Amino acid sequence: MSNLGQSIIKNSWIELAARWILGLIFIYASLHKILSPADFAKIVYGYDLFPHVFINLIAIIIPFLELIAGLALIIGVYPRSAAIVINGLLLAFMAALTINLIRGHEFDCGCFSAGQSGYSSSTKVTLVRDVIYFVFGLQIVLFEGNRRSYFGRLNSRH
Amino acid sequence: MVYRKTVKEIIILVGVAVTLALVVNYLSPKGIALVGQWDTAKGVITANATNDDDYRISEIDWIPDARKIFDNGDTLFVDARSRDDYESGHIPGAISLPVGQFNEQIESFLNQYPPDQSIVTYCSGRTCEDSHHLARLLSDVGFSDVRIFIDGFPGWEAEGYPIE
Known part of the structure; x- marks a missing residue:
């Protein structure tokens, strides 16, 4: 890996920023879904990818994965594992978006706003955004050394 | 073993999220059924809030x-x-x-x-x-x-x- 790449991965300030940015984005994204689960379930249905029996469970659980992982990143609890959870979610989102992009299925991604029926932001823009988030997540996962916390240094070396 | 520790942490995070999700959904007036009605042959689709x-x-x-x-x-x-x-x-x-x-x-x-x-x-x-x-x-x-x-x-x- 290049020296630049290495120094980015080892930079604890970048790691802290990445955790806060990703954490806040995921907490924000989770809130409207938690507040209106029925609307979000309908969006999940709109993806036309999941067996009907799982749609409600997906709509109930995904927002809380986003919330808990986002909070963990910001507080600094299990940061690497939280980043792995978030990157796992991002991979799933990107797979779903890509499948629907390829087969030309139009739908509302429901990323940040449930309940605006008829509204769909560009799938490609959403994909690019997810890739950027994924890179942030990767920095947190690959980071080695003492992580910074808001209050001082976190002790754990993972 | 960093790997095992990470797996354990992920299980904890996911477990907390799933538990909290089900509890909040159960208690919330806006909660939905665990299984919705998504078959258009049976009627209008709904999450069964x-x-x-x-x-x-x-x-x-x-x-x-x-x-x-x-x-x-x-x-x-x-x-x-x-x-x-x-x-x-x-x-x-x-x-x-x-x-x-x-x-x-x-x-x-x-x-x-x-x-x-x-x-x-x-x-x-x-x-x-x-x-x-x-x-x-x-x-x-x-x-x-x-x-x-x-x-x-x-x-x-x-x-x-x-x-x-």
Whole structure:
């Protein structure tokens, strides 16, 4: 890996920023879904990818994965594992978006706003955004050394 | 073993999230059933929200029934879709009352129609719940005979029935 790449991965300030940015984005994204689960379930249905029996469970659980992982990143609890959870979610989102992009299925991604029926932001823009988030997540996962916390240094070396 | 530690942490994070999700969903008035109704062959799709229990407005789930009601001529069809959708085609004689503009438009609606007016609401078919929301709002303001044509405009149009 290049020296630049290495120094980015080892930079604890970048790691802290990445955790806060990703954490806040995921907490924000989770809130409207938690507040209106029925609307979000309908969006999940709109993806036309999941067996009907799982749609409600997906709509109930995904927002809380986003919330808990986002909070963990910001507080600094299990940061690497939280980043792995978030990157796992991002991979799933990107797979779903890509499948629907390829087969030309139009739908509302429901990323940040449930309940605006008829509204769909560009799938490609959403994909690019997810890739950027994924890179942030990767920095947190690959980071080695003492992580910074808001209050001082976190002790754990993972 | 960093790897095992990470797996354990992920299990904890996911476990907390799943537990919290189920508890909040169970307690919240906005919670939904664990399994929704997503089969359009069985009716309008819905996540079966807990606060949907009082949705007991009768549904017309066979398109020719809607045609019979239409042909009788004394029932008012009310279009719950957006104004744009309404203008690009609707059931003849239907009134536009987009569910999102209900509060702004209900007063003039109330002035025009008596509470015993027979009403059938519709929207864009079985993937659309707006006709249900509208029917509920209309019965909340006092209309006693409200039904929902769940196949909506697409179903009507597909049968080759007249549109305007």
